[in-house]
């Protein structure tokens with residue numbers, strides 16, 4: 037594929053001045069009416085025993101005191117998203133009752149769903165994770181040069197934290213703040229990661245990126261690098277992505293930056309195969325959302341009634357995933373229910389793909405300056421850096 041550039045490139049922009057832009061009309065920024073989630077710091081002593089022991093929080097032997105003290109002081113965990121399950125249940129039921137039923141993709145990531153997503157990243161068809169990893173491998177030092185070392189690294193959608201951890205040597209962050217909707221999965225990951233990096237202070241944040249970014253006091257002052265790898269930003273449509281970038285810019289100070297992984301538009305077959313793999317792992321990942329619904333809503337979805345569908349919407353530039361009902365069914369949950377006809381669908385995920393120029397423009401429209409990007413030789417994936 038032509039046009040490969042292995043050095044940072046500044047895609048053309050028609051908007052170099054980018055004065056602070058008003059949010060687009062109808063932007064989710066203004067439509068988010070959820071009250072700020074309550075916040076609670078989990079003290080080491082409150083964590084279940086396995087976490088305490090795994091992290092050296094159990095009373096240390098005398099010789100281990102220094103290390104154990106360091107560990108005790110360096111991992112805090114703050115839960116912001118869904119402190120009570122009621123808001124989550126309400127949102128889920130509202131989505132199921134709309135004529136075109138939908139469930140937000142953030143509900144994929146319960147414990148099993150998070151593991152299934154890790155399995156997806158190993159599939160031959162799922163190119164984004166490994167392609168992004170090669171770009172980081174190839175260009176980590178240039179990225180560090182551009183972004184600066186010693187910043188507070190804020191990982192938005194950390195998952196298993198592997199991508200950030202591989203950048204620690206190049207970025208040498210002053211603190212690592214890992215944010216994820218899947219708090220239990222994140223907590224377990226961070227406990228292990230803290231042991232591997234005892235000198236690096238870490239904060240875990242169970243938070244929903246659809247809400248305004250509210251960094252707790254555990255996050256240090258100082259220059260920040262917002263890290264959003266994996267093309268997770270693709271779950272938002274372009275105006276939602278713009279709203280997220282606006283929220284980031286609002287949370288940022290001059291000198292801060294963003295480092296964002298973005299999946300690029302490419303051949304339709306390659307895209308569809310990445311979301312409909314031969315082993316059926318993506319199908320399992322998709323159908324697992326019904327397991328989640330059965331658990332949190334007390335619903336009675338029968339998994340065999342639903343099949344996985346992945347389609348590429350060429351006009352919108354996104355992969356759309358659905359669960360399609362094989363026959364007429366009635367589903368019940370605590371306090372309600374609905375009928376689904378054969379062929380009816382529940383929309384579970386959109387995954388938007390960009391052209392490099394389009395994503396650069398989005399960054400600039402949100403008020404970020406000097407976007408550059410690094411890509412792989414095939415031009416499948418791009419990592420952008422931009423400054424506030």
Ligand code: AVJ
Pocket residue numbers: 156164266267268269270271310311318321385386387
């Ligand atoms: C984690 C949102 C980037 O859109 O590629 C993978 C999720 N869904 N296979 C993506 C996903 C189905 C993934 N993101």
